[in-house]
Amino acid sequence: MMREIKIEAETTKLAIEKGLEKLGLTREQVEVEIIQEEKKGVFGIGSKNACVVIREKIWGEPQKEQKEVRKNIEITNDAFKPSGNIIEDVKKVMKEIFMRSKIDFKILEEVYDEKANSVYINFQSKDAGLLLYDGAKGLLSLQQIISVIINKDPNKKIVVRIDTEEFWNKTENRIKRDVEHAIDFINRTRRPYRMKPMPSTFRKIVHDIVHKNYPSYTTYSQGHGRFRRIVIRYHKSDDSQNENSDKSQNQPQENNNESSAENVQPQ
Template sequence: MRKRMPRAGRRRLLSVRWRPARPPRRRRSEAKTMQEEIIVEGKSVEEAIEQGLSQLGLSREQVEVEVLEDAKSGLFGLMAKAAKVRLRPLEGGVGRAVRVAREILQHMGLEAEVEGMMEAGQVKINITGAGGILIGRRGETLSAFQYLLNRICNQDSERWDRIAVDVERYRARREEKMVEMAERLYRKVLDTGKAVTVKNLSAHDRRIVHMTLKDRGSVETHSHGTGRLRKLVVAPRGGKRPEHREKNAGGASDRVRTFTKRFESPFA
C-alpha cells in the first residue's frame, strides 16, 4: 500500500506557485550597442566622430557615420559653424558593406583595414593596406571589386544602397587629375577651335570630364565607340558629330560581368 502524505505536507505543496524566470540583465556593453543614433557637433568632422564614439562606447568600425554638415570658418573667427555628424550603431547598410568587403579581401589573401561611412546618401568604403594590387591598371580591379561588392550587398535588400569603394584615396587623387585634364582640354579647344579626342579612359574618368565641362557654354563633350575602343571627345559647341561604327572590344565591364556570373556568393 502507498503511504498517504500528511495533510500539512499537502498544504505546503499546494501553496507553491510557479513564477516565470526573469530575463538576464543586459551587460553595459550590450546596452550601449543597442543605443539609438546620436548627432554630435565638433570643430571638425573627425573631432565630432571621436566625441560620438566616446559617448556610444563603440569603435569606428561599429558605427555608421553620416556627415550632416562640414565645419565652416567665419570671417576673423566670427560666425563659424561646427561640423555635425550622425552616428548609428551597426549593422546597417554600412556595416554589411564593411563586413562583406573584409571577407572578400580575406578570400583574395589580402590584409587591409576597411572603414565605412555614410555621406550624401551613399555608402563610402575606404580600404588601407591593399595598395596597387586592389587598384589594378587604371583602376580596373578596383572597379570590379566595387561592382562585386554592390551586387552582393544589395542582392537580398529591399533598398538599393549605392556603395563607392576607394583605396588609399586613389579615386580622390584620380578625380583631381581628371578635373585638371578637363581644364586643359577645354583651353585647347578654345585656342584651336578643333575637337580633341582622348583614348584609354575608364567610364568613371569620362564621367568626371563630362561633369566638369557640362556647364561650359562654348564646348560640348560626348563619347563614341564601345568597350576598350570607346573615346572621349571635347569639341566646339554646335559642331557636327561624326558617325562611328566600331565592334565591341570587350571592355572591363564585360570582364566584371563574366567574373560575377562565375562567382557564387558565400557572404549573403
C-alpha cells in the same frame, strides 16, 4: 607575342603614321617611344630625322598575384542577406571578399550620404598595390562586385565607392587637369578633343566635370569596349553627334581630324 618596330621619318608624326601602317595597328593599340625628335637645321645643314619605336600593347596580362585576387573575389548574390544598415552591409561584403583573397586590410573612413544614397569606404592595406596595378583594375573590379551585390533591389540604387591610397582624389584631380587641357585646345582651335580610352567610371567623372564647370561644352562617348573614350566639343560646333552619350546605342565613327589626349592615366 609583342610586335615592335623602329621607324625614322622627317617628322615624329610621320614616323608614327608609317609605323602604324606597317604594323597594321591603330594609335590606341600601341605605345610610342620617341628616340629622337626631328631637327630642321640651317639651310639643310645639321637636319635630322625623327626616330620612334612603336610597340604593340599587351592586353589582359596582369601580375599573377592580381589574377589570384580577381579569382577570389567571387561572391554570389544568394550568399548575401541585407541587414538594413547600408554601411555595415558594404563592410560585410568587403570583409568576405578580402578574407577569400587572403588580404589584410583596415577601414580608415566610412561615410553614408543619405541625400545621394551613396557609400564611401576608405581602407588601408599592405597589398593595396595589387588592387591599384594596371590602372587600378583590381580596385574597380572590387567596387563593381560590391555594388552588384549591395544593389539587389533595382528600385533602390546605392552608389558605392571604395578607396585606398587616395586613389579617387588623385584620379579626379588628374582628370580635371586633362579636361582643362582639352578645353584650352578647343578654345584655340574650335576642334573637338578626344580623350584617351578609359573605364566607364572615369568617363562619368569627365561628363560631370564638363557639365558642372564648362556649360558651353558638351561630351559624348565614342568607340567600344576598352577603346571607348569621351569626345569634348564646343556645343555650337556642329552635328547630331552631340546627342550621343554613354547610354546611346549608335556610336559615331572615329574622326582622324580630332586631337587625342594621351595623359589620362590613373595610377
